Amino acid sequence: MLPSRRFLNIRLAARSYRALALESSCDDSCVALLEKQHPSSQPVVIDEMKRTLRSVEAGGVIPTAAHEFHSKVMPDLVRDFCRKHKIDAQNKPDLLCVTRGPGMVGSLSSALQFAKGLSLAWDVPFIGTHHMLGHILASHLPSIHNPQQAPPQYPFLSLLCSGGHTMLVLSKSFTDHRIIINTMDIACGDAIDKAARELGMRGNMIGPELEKYVASIPSSTLEQFQTIRTLDRNNHFNFKLKPPLRKAKHQKVPDTITFTFAFLLSSIKDHMARHDIDEHTKQFLAYKIQDSVFEHLIDRVNLAFQKHLADGEFAGVEDFVCSGGVAANQELRRRLFTELKPGSRLNFHFPDLKICTDNASMIGVAGMGIFEQLRLKRLGKR
Known part of the structure; x- marks a missing residue:
């Protein structure tokens, strides 16, 4: 669900906001919770979890096996993550972000459909992000090994x-x-x-x-x-x-x-x-x-x-x-x-090593950026 005018005008009025992000484009089921103190500040990863399909015996990732893995793992992973951070309908995130592609169709559908369901159930805006934009913006996350380094500047x-x-x-x-x-x-x-x-x-x-x-x-x-x-x-x-x-x-x-x-x-x-x-x-x-x-x-x-x-x-x-x-x-x-x-x-x-491979944190960064761009575009038309 694309953010409505109501969401775009209200959701960023508070000083800080949180995003729940999901990723399942290949063989990793991932969830992360991010927060921004202000739209102009850098996002902070509060926590993240990942489960990976074991594919050693198969000699690589089999698309049908990956789809089955995500279908089984994603619901429990998100449930446990939400319980850990006391996320529910009364304490919901301000935004849901999920990978929309590219990736394996079956794998993508697991997180995508799950995020759509949460968006409807919680009445929270939903942003689908491009997987490669996530990898580009992973560099905007603070580095554990080099926390003082500023993010890359355009271009x-x-x-x-x-x-x-x-x-x-x-x-x-x-x-x-x-x-x-x-x-x-x-x-x-x-x-x-x-x-x-x-x-x-x-x-x-x-x-x-x-x-x-x-x-x-x-x-x-x-x-x-x-x-x-x-x-x-x-x-x-x-x-x-x-x-x-x-x-x-x-x-x-x-x-x-x-x-x-x-x-x-x-x-x-x-x-x-x-x-x-x-x-x-x-x-x-x-x-x-x-x-x-x-x-x-x-x-x-x-x-x-x-x-x-x-x-x-x-x-x-x-x-x-x-x-x-x-x-x-x-x-x-x-x-x-x-x-x-x-x-x-x-x-x-x-990026830190754990951010190089597929993860939900980078999807959250990209989704939050898209959300803020849409808000600025909408406000510019007023």
């Missing part, structure tokens, strides 16, 4: 990298966002997960498992791996992995810059079909999976800087956000900080 760039999406977005205002780079095939997180599974890795979150495995490789071995060229199979491992879409030194920057990650999965599958691998080879391939994805991300973003600093599109950009599940990787954060070439100093914003 700013966001590298959104997860299992479902990989894009570079230019945000000029809360309502003005432009996708600068998108993927032409699969997302970087999807490529990492599937390639790591080819190596026999298992876990509910394959990306972090790969990160731990690569981090456990002795530094001397990693230094050796860094010297091995894979443009052809003329190397110790007989492994070929050619960086995609590389621009020749004097070639013109393309009109449309894209990401691609299917090349990585194809190369790993091809090698596994040709060879039996020992532990040393597994270490090398794991290193190359992570290294090639991060190298490609940085190469494409640097190409965008080259193009749009020249044409003025990135004028005024001083803040850079990296968000999404893959953004939790510490090596990616380090390499972005050291290898991006923005032409001038950038302020980097990396």
Whole structure:
């Protein structure tokens, strides 16, 4: 239910207001309670809860299994959360926020329909938010590790990298966002997960498992791996992995810059079909999976800087956000900080690790922002 004129005019009259947020776009059932002391202040997360589908045995998230999981878990999760915070019809939140997409249809419907029901039962305004806007605005939540850092100022760039999406977005205002780079095939997180599974890795979150495995490789071995060229199979491992879409030194920057990650999965599958691998080879391939994805991300973003600093599109950009599940990787954060070439100093914003993966807090931040924008728009028409 979109906020009515009555809600838009009254709900923000009080000095503070609270929002209950729900998220279920993939395999996480999430709920959060947020509060703002004033519309101009930053939102504060009072509390949040999450339950995650166990998908190790299935080898990945099965949409029907995720839908069934959310249908069973979401009602009990929200009930327990509301009891904990004494939320009911007499002590209800001022706003309900929920992910409307993108995501798996069955999964999305669980939180979406539940939030609609609460909105009608409590007579509370309902805001559906875009999942990727949530990831962009996750950087506006106070950081536990860097509480003094101010949120990014418009215009700013966001590298959104997860299992479902990989894009570079230019945000000029809360309502003005432009996708600068998108993927032409699969997302970087999807490529990492599937390639790591080819190596026999298992876990509910394959990306972090790969990160731990690569981090456990002795530094001397990693230094050796860094010297091995894979443009052809003329190397110790007989492994070929050619960086995609590389621009020749004097070639013109393309009109449309894209990401691609299917090349990585194809190369790993091809090698596994040709060879039996020992532990040393597994270490090398794991290193190359992570290294090639991060190298490609940085190469494409640097190409965008080259193009749009020249044409003025990135004028005024001083803040850079990296968000999404893959953004939790510490090596990616380090390499972005050291290898991006923005032409001038950038302020980097990396959300806390628990905010990188899907969560309801970011949906609450986005929903509260939309609600306030609608109120300002309505007041402007009066």
